[in-house]
Amino acid sequence: MKLTTSRLVLDALRPSDAETLFSYRADPEVARFQGWRPATLHEAQEFIGAQVAVEPNTPDSWFQRAIRLRDGDALIGDLGLYFPADPDGSVEFGISLARPYQGQGYASEALRAVLAWSFGELGRQRVHASVDPRNHPSMSLLRALGMRQEAYYAKAFQLHGEWVDDVIFAILAREWHSTDA
Numbered sequence: 001m002k003l004t005t006s007r008l009v010l011d012a013l014r015p016s017d018a019e020t021l022f023s024y025r026a027d028p029e030v031a032r033f034q035g036w037r038p039a040t041l042h043e044a045q046e047f048i049g050a051q052v053a054v055e056p057n058t059p060d061s062w063f064q065r066a067i068r069l070r071d072g073d074a075l076i077g078d079l080g081l082y083f084p085a086d087p088d089g090s091v092e093f094g095i096s097l098a099r100p101y102q103g104q105g106y107a108s109e110a111l112r113a114v115l116a117w118s119f120g121e122l123g124r125q126r127v128h129a130s131v132d133p134r135n136h137p138s139m140s141l142l143r144a145l146g147m148r149q150e151a152y153y154a155k156a157f158q159l160h161g162e163w164v165d166d167v168i169f170a171i172l173a174r175e176w177h178s179t180d181a
């Protein structure tokens with residue numbers, strides 16, 4: 001799957017992306033609220049290698065896409081979509097941008113394309129995201145996409161040794177189609 005927006009291309013991660021991916025995913029600020037944080041370049045290489053054979057819409061799988069600038073092809077981040085075992089279940093996403101590329105609307109641009117594809121070509125009914133409420137840029141991003149806060153789970157699980165709250169945002173196909181988000 002390859003999606004193109006006005007400034008971005010979303011396509012497969014390549015073995016040659018490993019160093020860049022490692023540098024931003026291991027950045028403590030980018031990794032602060034994330035479950036996966038590569039400790040070594042090798043872990044980043046394995047992460048990319050594990051994706052080679054994954055097809056979108058495969059039940060019970062994470063499907064990862066690179067986020068690249070159309071102008072110059074630089075890798076600026078990545079996003080993952082989790083397709084649940086139930087083919088009618090809700091699709092979850094997560095996204096990371098390298099620090100120099102945050103605050104410029106790239107995440108919302110990439111995710112708008114992903115939502116349009118999920119509700120359009122894939123015909124999915126519901127997409128959601130899970131966020132730590134202290135992650136203000138992510139909370140703003142999800143609201144800007146027109147997603148609704150559905151749940152707030154206090155001290156829901158342990159992340160890097162601390163109990164963290166978990167907020168669920170979601171959007172339905174009919175909500176997406178009724179906006180020009």
Ligand SMILES: CC(C)(COP(=O)(O)OP(=O)(O)OC[C@H]1O[C@@H](n2cnc3c(N)ncnc32)[C@H](O)[C@@H]1OP(=O)(O)O)[C@@H](O)C(=O)NCCC(=O)NCCS
Pocket residue numbers: 029030031033034093094095096097098101102103104105106107108109129130131135137138140141
């Ligand atoms: C979550 C994350 C991807 C959000 O990135 P972001 O850059 O804030 O989000 P966007 O790309 O949509 O940019 C929005 C910001 O760009 C600004 N902006 C600038 N140009 C813009 C444009 N052309 N269009 C839209 N927004 C624009 C907006 O005003 C907004 O700024 P503000 O937050 O100061 O109001 C980023 O903070 C990140 O990678 N964090 C670390 C990983 C993480 O925690 N991921 C969450 C897991 S779900």
